[in-house]
Amino acid sequence: MKGALEGHVVHDRSGTVAGQFCGKLLADFGADVWLVVSGDLAEIAAGGDGTSLAPLDLHLNLGKHRGRPPSPPDVVLCGPQDDPAHLRDLWPAALVVRIMGFGDDGPKAGWKAPEIVLQASSGMMISNGIRGREPLYGTGERASYAAGQAAYIQILASLRARRATGQGDTIRIDAAETAAAMCFPYVLQTIYNGTDRRRGDQDIPAGEVLCRGSWVCIWVYSNRFETLCKLLGLQTCLTDPRFAEVPVRQQNWPAFFALVQDKVADRDPEDFVAELQAKGIIAARAYRISEIRESRHLAERGYWRRVTIGGETHVLPGVPFRLSKTPAREPDGSAHAAA
Structure with missing residues (x-):
């Protein structure tokens, strides 16, 4: 079965987690993605260089090619020093994508944007954690992955528009804005109704409980409150x-x-989460990084990919989107940039 993006050529020059994740999503659905690593330092989190079998490199660059990319491209994921206007002049029909930390203009243009800066400036850190304690940074390059996904979504929209116009597009994604969009809209809430929402204010029907060795988060909406009470023998709460x-x-x-x-x-x-979910109650376990690979929840949904390269099996995260008519390509490792 052909991939939805088969026949599209992508030059991934980004060198960042955000850009390479965007390229990975395009490759997953059939695009011919060519990895070009300039070595230029970026202001956001760096990705892989396509020369190793390290987990990050495999996750971001599996299924991409190395070497001299074919031209003209349909999509260019810009490197840190690339000029989008110049690339548009070279390839007028291409979609030229620039993912930055704080954009090309404005008061924070050019700021370095490691993940901790993006999480802090977005409001995500101060929104997480217990009142009176330190803000929680979390883990992983979440803002970068979100920025890569935002670029991917806009690329798909621009490819559809190009069918009618034949014209390319310049796409700019600011990781800081994407990170802010991931957060609760407390700033907007303050603007429109004056509410000063602070960390720890309990205004959602949710809480955390500590089971044997792990926390579980439960959302108890009014239509499931009675169900939860009966499940736990708390009928007196009714x-x-x-x-x-x-x-x-x-x-x-x-x-x-x-x-x-x-x-x-x-x-x-x-077991507790499975029991809650079976009753229609929203619940999730809070995993340590070391526990995620053993997650029953992910295993039951076939989340993990297992890819063999050079006789060695690697376990990687699965595709974010699963489409029945145009499913993601299952790479076998032969097209990996580092192979």
Whole structure:
């Protein structure tokens, strides 16, 4: 079966996690992606160089080619020093994509943008964690991956537009704006209604409980409150004046989750989450990085890819999108840039 993007040529010159992740998504669905690494330093997180079998390099560059790329390209993922206007002059029908930290203009233009800066400036860090303690940075290059996905989405839209116009496009993605879009809209909320939402303010029906060795997050919307209470033997909460009515319950979530905590402290987190989900209750386990590969949730959904290169099997994250008519290509390692 042909990939949805088969026949499109992509020059991945980005050298960054964001750009190379965008290129990976294009390659997953059949585009002919050529990896060109300039070695220029970027202001956002650097990607792989396509010469190793390191996990990051494989994740970002599996299925891409090295060597002299064919021309003209349909898409160019710009390197740090590339001039989009110059590339558009060379290839007027190409989509030229520039992913930066804080953009080419504005008060923060040219700022270095490692992940911790993007998370801090977006408001994500200060929104996470417990009131009175340090903000939580989290893990991974989340803003970069989100910026790469944003570029990918715009590329697909611009390719559709190009069918009608025959014209290329210049696409600019600022990782800082993408990171802010990932966060809760507290700044906008303050602008439109004056609400000063602070970390720790409990205004959503959710909480965390510590099961045996791992935290579990539970979202208890009003249509599932009774189900949860019956599941855990907390039927008295249905008539407890602190929890019986939704407006009052909203003010007493800490007390309710303290009762839940007493019931689940010795529960296996995977079993507990599966039981909740089977009842239609939204729940998720908080994994350590070292635990993700063993996640039952991901394994049951066939998330992991296993690719053999040079006789060695590598386990990699699966494709983010699964489309029935145009499924992602399953690379066998022979086209890997480092192979």
